[in-house]
Amino acid sequence: xITFDQVTKTFPGGNVAVDNLSLELPTGQITVFxxxxxxxxxxxxxxxxxxxxxxxGTISIDGEDVSTQDAALLRRKxxxxxxxxxxxxxxxxxxxxxxxPLLNGxxxxxxxxxxxQLLARVGLEESMAGRYPTQLSGGxxxxxxxxxxxxxxxxxxxxxxxxxxxxPIVRDGLQKEFLRLQAELGKTIAFVTHDIDEAIKLxxxxxxxxxxxxxxxVGSPQELLDSPADEFVADFVGRDRGFRGLSxxxxxxxEVEPVQAYVDRTSGxxxxxxxxxxxxxxRFEEAGSPQPLAGTFTVEDNLRLVTDLAISSPAGAxxxxxxxxxxxxxxxHEAIAxxxxxxxxxxxx
Amino acid sequence: MITYLQNNYPEVLSDLVEHLWLALIPVVVGAAxxxxxxxxxxxxxxLYQPVVNVGAVLYSIPSLALFLMIPVIxxxxxxxxxxxxxxxxxxxxxxxxxxxxxxxxxxxxxTTQAARALGYRPLRQLFGVELPMAAPVIFAGLRVATVANIxxxxxxxxxxxxxxxxxxxxxxxxxxVEPIIIGIVLxxxxxxxxxxxxxxxxxxxxxxxxxxxxx
Numbered sequence: 001x002i003t004f005d006q007v008t009k010t011f012p013g014g015n016v017a018v019d020n021l022s023l024e025l026p027t028g029q030i031t032v033f034x035x036x037x038x039x040x041x042x043x044x045x046x047x048x049x050x051x052x053x054x055x056x057g058t059i060s061i062d063g064e065d066v067s068t069q070d071a072a073l074l075r076r077k078x079x080x081x082x083x084x085x086x087x088x089x090x091x092x093x094x095x096x097x098x099x100x101p102l103l104n105g106x107x108x109x110x111x112x113x114x115x116x117q118l119l120a121r122v123g124l125e126e127s128m129a130g131r132y133p134t135q136l137s138g139g140x141x142x143x144x145x146x147x148x149x150x151x152x153x154x155x156x157x158x159x160x161x162x163x164x165x166x167x168p169i170v171r172d173g174l175q176k177e178f179l180r181l182q183a184e185l186g187k188t189i190a191f192v193t194h195d196i197d198e199a200i201k202l203x204x205x206x207x208x209x210x211x212x213x214x215x216x217x218v219g220s221p222q223e224l225l226d227s228p229a230d231e232f233v234a235d236f237v238g239r240d241r242g243f244r245g246l247s248x249x250x251x252x253x254x255e256v257e258p259v260q261a262y263v264d265r266t267s268g269x270x271x272x273x274x275x276x277x278x279x280x281x282x283r284f285e286e287a288g289s290p291q292p293l294a295g296t297f298t299v300e301d302n303l304r305l306v307t308d309l310a311i312s313s314p315a316g317a318x319x320x321x322x323x324x325x326x327x328x329x330x331x332x333h334e335a336i337a338x339x340x341x342x343x344x345x346x347x348x349x
Numbered sequence: 350m351i352t353y354l355q356n357n358y359p360e361v362l363s364d365l366v367e368h369l370w371l372a373l374i375p376v377v378v379g380a381a382x383x384x385x386x387x388x389x390x391x392x393x394x395x396l397y398q399p400v401v402n403v404g405a406v407l408y409s410i411p412s413l414a415l416f417l418m419i420p421v422i423x424x425x426x427x428x429x430x431x432x433x434x435x436x437x438x439x440x441x442x443x444x445x446x447x448x449x450x451x452x453x454x455x456x457x458x459x460t461t462q463a464a465r466a467l468g469y470r471p472l473r474q475l476f477g478v479e480l481p482m483a484a485p486v487i488f489a490g491l492r493v494a495t496v497a498n499i500x501x502x503x504x505x506x507x508x509x510x511x512x513x514x515x516x517x518x519x520x521x522x523x524x525x526v527e528p529i530i531i532g533i534v535l536x537x538x539x540x541x542x543x544x545x546x547x548x549x550x551x552x553x554x555x556x557x558x559x560x561x562x563x564x
Binding site: 046049072080082083084088099135148158 | 466
């Protein structure tokens with residue numbers, strides 16, 4: 001656990017970057033610091049590994065005050081990933097990854113071998129080990145940056161907007177793999193972003209900062225979306241927070257209509273199935289060719305996906321499939337709306 | 350020309366060898382001094398401007414005047430080769446201290462910040478990260494200093510140690526054009542070879558600068 005206890009940072013010139021911050025980052029979880037620029041989120045992150053020293057207050061990791069530890073040794077126990085990866089241009093991928101083990105005195109051969117093994121872990125081919133960073137794409141560099149942070153197997157990781165500089169599709173892939181990796185590794189992670197969507201997607205806990213280094217609200221993503229503490233938080237999480245909140249509700253309680261009998265009331269569309277019962281598309285006229293599905297969902301998917309499927313479907317309905325891909329139900333957006341209303345009544349009771 | 354070389358081969362060779370060490374020892378000395386000085390100018394920001402200014406003033410002193418000032422200051426004979434060695438070392442230092450400082454400043458950024466956050470201590474970071482990254486720029490300065498030194502050594506002939514410059518003074522005194530031409534050609538050849546040597550050395554030391562763009 002990382003603990004901030006009444007931490008304040010005033011820069012020379014009187015600019016207060018962080019103002020009396022008290023916060024706990026639970027062990028084995030991702031805590032996201034999010035907020036507009038100038039809110040002190042990065043300063044807070046950097047005080048953990050002492051690349052910035054607080055003006056007052058204490059930061060401790062598992063009860064040990066970081067200010068009493070040797071800064072260089074402390075940092076080698078804390079993984080660090082930054083926006084443009086910050087790889088060493090004069091070292092190969094393998095040597096970049098081996099940085100911290102080499103600083104710790106691990107012999108070169110062993111450190112390199114372990115570095116090559118880590119490449120697979122972050123989704124890169126071993127053949128990249130001998131390349132230089134300029135020979136990699138931005139997304140690949142970022143993966144190497146993550147591997148470098150993991151190399152000495154630190155219990156704590158600091159990540160400063162690690163995925164902000166790559167394009168949206170690559171970012172989405174990196175985020176998913178990051179969550180998969182974290183599910184395996186269970187590191188204690190402090191993650192800085194200015195992107196509330198990223199915060200909600202990745203955070204077990206999200207700490208929203210406001211300008212001047214004040215903590216506006218701390219909570220699970222769902223708590224922040226459901227009950228923002230004030231107007232600033234409500235504004236920051238965005239107008240469509242109701243819709244985003246649906247991503248935390250699974251579709252298992254959603255009532256569906258049987259596939260064979262389903263006919264859309266306004267367009268008359270019917271679902272077309274193949275011989276195995278898998279959905280192929282929507283047919284609007286007897287003779288016409290079927291129009292493609294927007295996609296399908298299973299009971300484990302969330303209501304945000306189901307709602308999106310229903311809205312973007314040509315027939316105004318989402319198709320549920322079982323684990324073999326066989327259609328086992330259809331839900332129209334009217335039915336989703338009824339379900340949401342019932343959900344709200346239930347929670348108000 | 351050929352006849353002159355055949356008759357004076359030993360003298361020309363010894364001039365060439367003298368020229369080489371008069372030019373290269375100052376490069377090594379100047380470079381060795383410019384690394385700590387350049388580093389200091391980065392670490393102590395108030396030193397940067399003085400280093401740049403003193404370097405510029407030093408470099409603006411004509412070489413012959415400098416060669417004549419040094420014996421007065423340090424008390425060696427006017428004809429000692431030390432005068433040329435010290436003078437050229439000062440020129441090299443003046444040129445390279447600023448180059449080293451600017452090169453080290455230019456590599457500051459995300460990468461050095463990452464190095465610090467990963468747990469480098471300052472000195473290891475200097476040698477392991479900053480100097481290698483700054484190497485291409487420092488090498489560019491080293492090449493300029495080397496070629497400049499090789500051309501300046503000739504002036505030393507007027508104060509007794511001039512390498513190939515001795516061929517110029519000798520040629521003028523005796524009214525021969527051959528030694529002058531031989532001196533010019535050999536001096537240029539020497540500069541060219543040393544430059545090629547430095548380029549090859551740099552290619553060897555900085556392999557990452559030669560790899561292509563993204564694969």
